[in-house]
Amino acid sequence: DTGVSQDPRHKITKRGQNVTFRCDPISEHNRLYWYRQTLGQGPEFLTYFQNEAQLEKSRLLSDRFSAERPKGSFSTLEIQRTEQGDSAMYLCASSLTGYVTEAFFGQGTRLTVV
Amino acid sequence: GEDVEQSLFLSVREGDSSVINCTYTDSSSTYLYWYKQEPGAGLQLLTYIFSNMDMKQDQRLTVLLNKKDKHLSLRIADTQTGDSAIYFCAVGAFTGGGNKLTFGTGTQLKVEL
Secondary structure: OOOOEEEOOEEEEOOOOOEEEEEEOOOOOOEEEEEEEOOOOOOEEEEEEEOOEEEEEOOOOOOOEEEEOOOOOOEEEEEOOOOHHHOEEEEEEEEOOOOOOOOEEOOOEEEEEO | OOOEEEOOEEEEEOOOOEEEEEEEOOOOOOEEEEEEEOOOOOEEEEEEEEOOOOEEEEOOEEEEEEOOOOEEEEEEOOOOHHHOEEEEEEEEEEEOOEEEEEEOOOEEEEEEO
């Protein structure tokens, strides 16, 4: 297994368009997390899944954002009607279940809304 | 909510020790992490410490935790040019079955020859 992979690595979109990102976690990991990182800031938690169940969502995740993990494997993050403020790096991480487990991060998808 | 603060920049000479500091606000944080981020790469976990520990050493890395002052530090001994990166402090609590992390703003470490 090569780790957490995210696709695409870069996405440029016009304001108002919808975009979808994909994350493939490490195969045996049943937890999957989405974070957003803006320039000069640390990552901010958006949401996480335990298998296919979305167990927590941050208030940062507005109604325009939706995340799914239909079969408990890969996950998608969709942003509808993108705004310039959505420009950021979107990071996915996965981990095993456990009290303290290492979360492995992907390289991220950099979104630029023009 | 949780607030995690770090200084933005640190510059050291190769071979010296680096000390990166972090303060947090939530006393219920149960574990604290240090991540490294290099340009174009994802976040790499360096080490973590439980809130009931004062110190953890892992090769060149030493983590010190002052729970009373809510202060965490990462010391890198014999700093090398390959250590140049952004270092993030992250704190978390085990809630609802997940390990949600709150990250600091990151400290950019520059190692000069």
